[in-house]
Structures are given as C-alpha cells and as structure tokens.
Amino acid sequence: xxxxxxxxxxxxxxxxxxxxxxxxxxxxxxxxxxxxxxxxxxxxxxxxxxxxxxxxxxxxxxxxxxxxxxxxxxxxxxxxxxxxxxxxxxxxxxxxxxxxxxxxxxxxxxxxxxxxxxxxxxxxxxxxxxxxxxxxxxxxxxxxxxxxxxxxxxxxxxxxxxxxxxxxxxxxxxxxxxxxxxxxxxxxxxxxxxxxxxxxxxxxxxxxxxxxxxxxxxxxxxxxxxxxxxxxxxxxxxxxxxxxxxxxxxxxxxxxxxxxxxxxxxxxxxxxxxxxxxxxxxxxxxxxxxxxxxxxxxxxxxxxxxxxxxxxxxxxxxxxxxxxxxxxxxxxxxxxxxxxxxxxxxxxxxxxxxxxxxxxxxxxxxxxxxxxxxxxxxxxxxxxxxxxxxxxxxxxxxxxxxxxxxxxxxxxxxxxxxxxxxxxxxxxxxxxxxxxxxxxxxxxxxxxxxxxxxxxxxxxxxxxxxxxxxxxxxxxxxxxxxxxxxxxxxxxxxxxxxxxxxxxxxxxxxxxxxxxxxxxxxxxxxxxxxxxxxxxxxxxxxxxxxx
Amino acid sequence: xxxxxxxxxxxxxxxxxxxxxxxxxxxxxxxxxxxxxxxxxxxxxxxxxxxxxxxxxxxxxxxxxxxxxxxxxxxxxxxxxxxxxxxxxxxxxxxxxxxxxxxxxxxxxxxxxxxxxxxxxxxxxxxxxxxxxxxxxxxxxxxxxxxxxxxxxxxxxxxxxxxxxxxxxxxxxxxxxxxxxxxxxxxxxxxxxxxxxxxxxxxxxxxxxxxxxxxxxxxxxxxxxxxxxxxxxxxxxxxxxxxxxxxxxxxxxxxxx
Ligand SMILES: Nc1ncnc2c1ncn2[C@@H]1O[C@H](COP(=O)(O)OP(=O)(O)O)[C@@H](O)[C@H]1O
Ligand SMILES: [Mg+2]
Numbered sequence: 001x002x003x004x005x006x007x008x009x010x011x012x013x014x015x016x017x018x019x020x021x022x023x024x025x026x027x028x029x030x031x032x033x034x035x036x037x038x039x040x041x042x043x044x045x046x047x048x049x050x051x052x053x054x055x056x057x058x059x060x061x062x063x064x065x066x067x068x069x070x071x072x073x074x075x076x077x078x079x080x081x082x083x084x085x086x087x088x089x090x091x092x093x094x095x096x097x098x099x100x101x102x103x104x105x106x107x108x109x110x111x112x113x114x115x116x117x118x119x120x121x122x123x124x125x126x127x128x129x130x131x132x133x134x135x136x137x138x139x140x141x142x143x144x145x146x147x148x149x150x151x152x153x154x155x156x157x158x159x160x161x162x163x164x165x166x167x168x169x170x171x172x173x174x175x176x177x178x179x180x181x182x183x184x185x186x187x188x189x190x191x192x193x194x195x196x197x198x199x200x201x202x203x204x205x206x207x208x209x210x211x212x213x214x215x216x217x218x219x220x221x222x223x224x225x226x227x228x229x230x231x232x233x234x235x236x237x238x239x240x241x242x243x244x245x246x247x248x249x250x251x252x253x254x255x256x257x258x259x260x261x262x263x264x265x266x267x268x269x270x271x272x273x274x275x276x277x278x279x280x281x282x283x284x285x286x287x288x289x290x291x292x293x294x295x296x297x298x299x300x301x302x303x304x305x306x307x308x309x310x311x312x313x314x315x316x317x318x319x320x321x322x323x324x325x326x327x328x329x330x331x332x333x334x335x336x337x338x339x340x341x342x343x344x345x346x347x348x349x350x351x352x353x354x355x356x357x358x359x360x361x362x363x364x365x366x367x368x369x370x371x372x373x374x375x376x377x378x379x380x381x382x383x384x385x386x387x388x389x390x391x392x393x394x395x396x397x398x399x400x401x402x403x404x405x406x407x408x409x410x411x412x413x414x415x416x417x418x419x420x421x422x423x424x425x426x427x428x429x430x431x432x433x434x435x436x437x438x439x440x441x442x443x444x445x446x447x448x449x450x451x452x453x454x455x456x457x458x459x460x461x462x463x464x465x466x467x468x469x470x471x472x473x474x475x476x477x478x479x480x481x482x483x484x485x486x487x488x489x490x491x492x493x494x495x496x497x498x499x500x501x502x503x504x505x506x507x508x509x510x511x512x513x514x515x516x517x518x519x520x521x522x523x524x525x526x527x528x529x530x531x532x533x534x535x536x537x538x539x540x541x542x543x544x545x546x547x
Numbered sequence: 548x549x550x551x552x553x554x555x556x557x558x559x560x561x562x563x564x565x566x567x568x569x570x571x572x573x574x575x576x577x578x579x580x581x582x583x584x585x586x587x588x589x590x591x592x593x594x595x596x597x598x599x600x601x602x603x604x605x606x607x608x609x610x611x612x613x614x615x616x617x618x619x620x621x622x623x624x625x626x627x628x629x630x631x632x633x634x635x636x637x638x639x640x641x642x643x644x645x646x647x648x649x650x651x652x653x654x655x656x657x658x659x660x661x662x663x664x665x666x667x668x669x670x671x672x673x674x675x676x677x678x679x680x681x682x683x684x685x686x687x688x689x690x691x692x693x694x695x696x697x698x699x700x701x702x703x704x705x706x707x708x709x710x711x712x713x714x715x716x717x718x719x720x721x722x723x724x725x726x727x728x729x730x731x732x733x734x735x736x737x738x739x740x741x742x743x744x745x746x747x748x749x750x751x752x753x754x755x756x757x758x759x760x761x762x763x764x765x766x767x768x769x770x771x772x773x774x775x776x777x778x779x780x781x782x783x784x785x786x787x788x789x790x791x792x793x794x795x796x797x798x799x800x801x802x803x804x
Contacts, residue, residue: 422637423604423637424661424714424717425638426660430664435652437649481647
C-alpha cells in the first residue's frame with residue numbers, strides 16, 4: 001500500500017512550518033536581545049564580591065603581584081597571542097586615579113591564588129569612580145587616628161559619612177536654589193536697567209533698582225561664603241586605606257557616596273543593596289560625565305518630552321484623520337494626501353531633526369525671540385533647541401502613525417451608529433464628536449501608543465533640537481512658570497549614545513549603557529501599559545466593536 | 548389605482564422618483580399618510596421600501612450621486628425646501644432602523660442623545676424624559692436599574708426598544724420604522740408590535756415590513772410596492788382580503804416574492 005507523498009501532506013503544510021519558523025526566529029531574536037539587556041543591565045546593581053588575586057608578575061616566575069577586584073569577563077585570548085594562548089579574565093580593579101585604568105586583563109595561567117579577604121572595602125566616590133582597598137584608619141580633623149581594628153571605627157565612619165551627605169544637601173540647596181534665585185533676580189534687574197538706560201525721566205526708578213541690585217549682591221556674597229565654608233568642612237575627616245599593591249591613599253569622607261564590605265555581605269544584604277542601587281539609579285542625578293550616579297534627569301526629560309509630544313500629536317493627528325475620512329471628498333487629491341502621509345512615516349528621522357532645527361528653532365523660535373524676548377537677545381530663549389521644539393519635531397515624526405490608526409478606527413465605527421445620530425437630528429460634527437469619536441477612541445489610543453513608543457525611542461532628531469548631555473535644570477520645577485518649554489533637557493536614548501560613544505572611559509560606561517537601555521525599555525513599557533489600561537477601560541465601558 | 552387624498556394628510560408624497568446615480572429605484576410614487584395612523588409598506592426585497600422610507604426624513608441625502616424628482620411634503624410644507632434645515636426635519640421625523648443601532652454609550656445617554664444635541668443639560672428634565680420615553684417604549688421596568696450600563700449589553704429586543712425610546716425622546720410627530728423586527732425573536736417581535744399599537748395614539752407611524760402577518764396585525768393602511776412602483780394602497784383590511792390588483796394578491800398569497 002504505497003501512497004504518494006503528495007496525498008499524505010496537504011499542499012499547504014510546508015508553509016505552516018515556514019510561518020512557524022519565521023515567528024520562532026523573530027521571537028528568539030527579540031527574547032535574546034531583551035534577555036541580554038536585562039542580564040547586563042541588572043548585573044550592574046548587584047554588589048559583586050571582590051577577590052584578591054595573586055598573579056605571576058612579568059617573566060619572573062617567583063615575583064608575585066596582587067590585584068583586587070571582581071572578575072567581569074572571561075574570554076579566549078585574542079589570536080595575537082598565538083593559536084592556543086588560553087583564556088584571560090578581565091578584572092575590575094577600580095582606583096582609576098592611581099592605577100591608571102579601572103579594568104585589567106590577566107591571563108588565567110598566571111593566577112596563583114584567589115582569596116576573599118573580609119576586610120576589603122568598596123567605596124563609591126564622587127570623583128574617579130570606585131575605590132577598592134583595605135582600610136587602615138580614620139583620620140580626624142585634629143590629627144587623631146582611629147585604626148580600622150578599633151571598636152569605634154565603623155560607627156564613626158558611618159556618622160561622618162552621613163554628616164557629609166547632609167552637608168552636601170545644604171550646599172546644593174544654597175548653590176542651586178537660593179543663589180540661583182538671587183541670580184535670576186539680579187539678571188532681571190539688569191535687563192530693566194538696560195531698557196531704562198539714558199531715560200532722563202526715570203532717574204528715581206533707576207536709582208532704586210541699582211540700590212536693590214546691590215542689596216541682592218551682598219546677599220549673594222553671604223550665601224556664596226557660607227557654601228564655601230561648608231565645602232571646606234567636607235575635606236575632613238579622611239579615610240586612609242591601602243591598595244592591593246601596597247600603595248596608601250587618603251580620601252576625604254566628604255567624597256564618599258557609599259561604602260560597603262563586599263566580602264562580608266550575606267545573600268540578603270546583597271539583595272537589599274541591589275534594590276537600593278536600582279532605586280538610587282532611578283532617583284539620582286548623574287556624576288562624573290554621566291558615567292556614575294543615576295539617570296533621573298534623563299528619565300524625567302524623556303517622560304516630559306513624550307507627554308508633550310503626545311499632547312501635540314494626538315489632537316492634530318485625530319483632527320487630520322477626521323478631515324480625511326469624514327469630510328474630504330474622495331478623489332485623486334485625497335489619495336495623494338494619503339500616500340504622502342504614509343510616506344512621511346518612512347522619511348529618516350534625522351530629516352525631521354533638520355526640519356525641526358530650521359523651521360521650529362530658527363524660524364519660529366527666532367521670531368518669538370525677536371517679538372517677545374528681545375530684551376534678552378543676543379542670548380536666545382526660544383531661538384535655540386529646547387524641549388518644546390523637540391516635542392513638536394517628534395510630533396511631526398509620529399503624526400502619520402496617529403492619522404493612519406485613527407482613520408482605521410473611524411472607518412470601523414458601524415454605519416448604524418452614524419445614521420442613528422443623524423436620524424436624531426444631529427449635525428455631522430455633532431455625530432462625529434458625540435458618537436463616532438468616542439466609539440473610535442480605543443483605536444485612536446492604539447495610534448497614540450504606537451506614536452509614543454516610536455517617539456520615546458527616537459534619538460537622532462533630538463540631537464539637533466534640544467537634547468543635551470547634562471542639563472542644568474529640569475523642564476518642570478517649582479519656579480514660575482513651572483513648565484519651562486524653552487529649556488534644554490536630557491533624554492535616556494541620547495544618554496545611551498553619549499555613554500557608549502562619547503564618554504572618556506567607555507569601558508567603565510558599558511554597564512551603565514545596559515542599565516540605561518533597560519530603563520528606557522521599561523519606561524516605554526510603562527507608558528504603553530498606561531495607555532493600554534486606559535484603552536481597556538474605554539473598551540469595557542462601551543463594549544463596542546473590534547479594533 | 549390610488550385612494551383619494553383626504554384633507555388631513557400629514558405626509559404627502561407626490562409623483563416621487565428616486566435615482567441612485569443612473570439607476571432609478573422609485574417610479575412616480577404618490578401616497579398620503581394620515582396622522583395617528585399606522586401605514587405599512589410591503590413588497591418583495593429590493594422593491595424600494597427602504598428607499599421610500601428614507602426619503603421621508605432625507606436620510607438618502609447621505610448617498611453620493613443620488614437625486615430625486617417630485618415632492619414630499621409634511622403638513623403641507625415641502626421637506627426639500629432649501630430654507631428648511633434637514634436637522635430640524637429629522638427631529639420631527641424619527642427613525643428606527645432594521646438593525647438596532649444603540650450608541651456605544653450608557654442606556655441613559657442613548658435616550659437623552661437628542662436632547663443633549665439640542666443643548667438640554669438640565670438633569671431633572673433629562674431624568675424625566677428618560678423615564679417617560681423608556682416607559683413609552685415599554686422598557687422602563689427592565690432597565691431602570693441599569694441606566695448607567697452600556698446599552699450594548701442589552702438583548703436584541705431591548706436594544707430595538709431602546710432605539711424606539713431614543714426616537715420618542717425627541718418628541719417627533721412621525722416615526723419611520725424600517726423592518727424593526729426582522730432581527731428579533733417572536734417574543735421580542737410581539738412586544739414591539741404591541742408597542743406600536745400603543746404608540747399609534749400619539750404618533751404617526753410608517754413601518755416597512757417583510758412579514759405579511761405583521762402588516763395585517765399592526766397597520767391601518769398598507770401600501771404594496773413592486774419594482775419601485777406603488778401597485779396598491781388601501782385599508783389594510785381591504786388589501787389582505789380583497790386586493791384590487793392581481794400582483795398584490797399574488798404577493799400576499801405567497802405566489803412570489
Ligand atoms: N446605496 C445604494 N446605492 C445604489 N443602489 C441602491 C442603494 N440602496 C438601495 N439600492 C437599490 O435600490 C433598490 C431598492 O432598494 P431598497 O429600497 O433597499 O429595497 P427594499 O428596502 O425594498 O428591500 C434596490 O434595487 C437596491 O439594489
Ligand atoms: Mg430594506
């Protein structure tokens with residue numbers, strides 16, 4: 001009983017396998033890149049143990065060198081060392097300022113011993129990244145030293161570090177808020193004076209302004225002095241510690257961000273520290289050219305920009321779609337507009353950046369400046385990149401997405417609902433506003449979600465219209481008018497680019513690149529989830545059609 | 548053969564032709580509808596019943612490239628008068644569709660839709676209209692506890708009655724119904740039919756139906772259309788017992804259509 005294969009397999013079967021294969025490859029690719037980012041991104045926050053490695057030094061088989069720090073990478077030696085050169089490991093040794101490099105490769109065959117000395121201290125500093133060493137003593141201001149072995153060493157260190165942190169907060173408050181406020185007042189008085197210059201009738205006014213200004217300047221001096229005093233206090237006491245190579249270092253406690261003893265931590269201590277690290281990464285500002293510290297301003301900038309972009313793109317996209325699908329007469333012109341809108345989605349994003357720079361920043365912003373902020377010129381206010389122009393540029397970039405999905409949503413509103421509204425005496429606009437648009441809302445939100453996902457992840461155009469490596473202040477704050485649309489801002493996507501390609505020590509920045517990427521993905525996910533929840537609520541409320 | 552039009556005619560259709568583009572769907576229809584009567588339009592599929600009905604509240608305006616000849620007037624005034632706003636015509640002439648089409652809103656908002664677009668937002672007044680309209684549509688007892696639920700959660704028969712309530716809330720003079728029971732089960736159909744009997748006291752009703760028994764049960768006058776022409780229009784009793792045209796007889800006895 002032989003049957004031909006053709007009869008056994010239905011003719012479509014191989015295609016099923018092909019589609020399944022396509023899907024699997026797609027899922028695999030997405031899953032592996034997400035997995036990699038998750039793993040490398042979360043790894044950053046996990047407090048590693050810091051072993052002490054004894055390695056053969058140079059050609060001398062007897063000489064021993066000590067290296068302290070966790071292993072971060074193990075790989076086959078590059079071909080330059082010969083075909084079977086064996087493996088090498090990369091060690092993070094920190095102490096960039098004295099060892100020259102924070103990372104070091106050692107060949108596996110050179111390793112003589114590996115121990116976990118419990119006294120190793122891991123210090124996160126305000127400058128030069130991490131320090132790893134063995135503590136020796138705490139030197140107080142009067143010169144007395146508390147040795148590491150002493151009972152009161154740890155409590156004292158703890159107290160001094162906390163005090164230093166409080167002082168930093170005071171300094172920041174003085175320098176950023178109080179002095180900043182006085183500075184702004186002085187600037188505005190100066191502008192007024194400049195406008196009044198040479199005006200004979202306003203002499204009294206000018207005199208009172210000058211007086212006010214000098215009063216503010218004395219206040220400024222007083223505050224600046226206080227900040228300076230506090231800063232000098234940060235130089236004492238100091239922590240003395242020894243590096244693996246025996247070199248002794250002294251570090252002002254005021255420079256310590258965080259310290260711990262990695263080889264003494266139990267699993268739950270490390271877990272707790274892991275969460276704390278994630279928390280501070282999210283809420284803190286970056287340090288040291290963004291390679292250390294947190295990314296709060298970038299998260300905030302991304303969020304504000306995405307929200308502003310959505311506020312701009314959704315209304316315009318929806319209105320455009322309503323016109324196209326409800327009002328415009330069908331014909332060649334309409335078809336051309338549709339094609340143009342769809343093609344807009346394929347224009348490289350940098351082109352939008354160039355357009356945003358030329359049109360929004362130079363033309364519109366320049367005109368706004370010369371009309372409303374001429375007293376500040378030549379310093380531009382809106383005539384330079386800023387969060388508003390960036391949001392509008394991205395809105396332009398994402399408007400096709402919103403238009404296309406809104407048009408689809410409008411088309412899928414059942415004909416009965418439209419006729420029902422008209423038959424009750426509604427005008428066309430009333431029927432759109434009160435029936436068609438609410439029914440299409442879930443579909444509109446789908447478009448908004450897609451636009452947000454696209455906009456939040458876009459970087460190239462932003463570089464032309466207002467994103468910066470380090471923004472001095474957030475686009476939203478407590479000083480009038482609270483929303484500062486003209487301000488430059490930071491952005492997670494640009495942060496990733498900056499860390500990976502523009503930072504002075506790119507090796508040290510790699511973990512941050514992964515952590516920031518993870519955060520950006522998480523942020524987009526959160527924004528999308530928010531919109532999806534809203535859409536589900538709308539759908540439930542109306543339990544309507546299928547979008 | 549047409550009955551002579553009595554003076555009290557409310558809807559007066561005169562020599563009415565209707566064209567979908569080049570295709571003519573209605574041919575010289577003349578028909579008078581008396582106030583507070585139920586007039587049934589019967590005829591095989593595609594004979595132009597819906598077209599005629601939708602001409603009365605000018606729903607056919609929505610169709611591109613359609614036009615008409617002849618005239619329809621209500622209360623002696625032409626509905627095609629350029630000075631007359633189509634929106635106010637539609638407020639006077641309510642319509643219930645074949646496929647029930649509640650809005651994706653709450654039951655309450657469905658009923659008050661017509662008032663809201665007229666700018667009525669007084670809560671007390673709206674509540675009152677919701678109650679009276681739903682009672683008039685024999686739906687109040689079933690939905691009074693779920694006024695704020697989505698209308699799309701109602702059963703088919705309830706939805707259709709909601710659409711009737713929605714039309715009534717507008718206080719029209721005339722109700723046009725295009726096969727209002729064709730998607731409903733017999734129980735729901737019976738409810739709507741008795742509702743029509745009730746509504747007849749206050750409204751003039753024109754109903755399109757596929758169902759001969761239904762026409763016989765609910766209507767006072769019946770018009771038989773065939774291929775876009777009015778074949779016969781008379782007392783329902785007479786059409787079903789003693790039609791004067793052979794075609795009418797063939798149709799109601801089920802010989803074709
Ligand atoms: N929108 C339209 N465009 C073109 N022809 C139509 C349209 N609507 C109905 N027709 C045609 O007009 C004729 C009458 O249709 P209709 O009034 O819907 O019939 P009925 O309601 O009696 O079944 C049919 O031949 C139908 O094909
Ligand atoms: Mg029909």
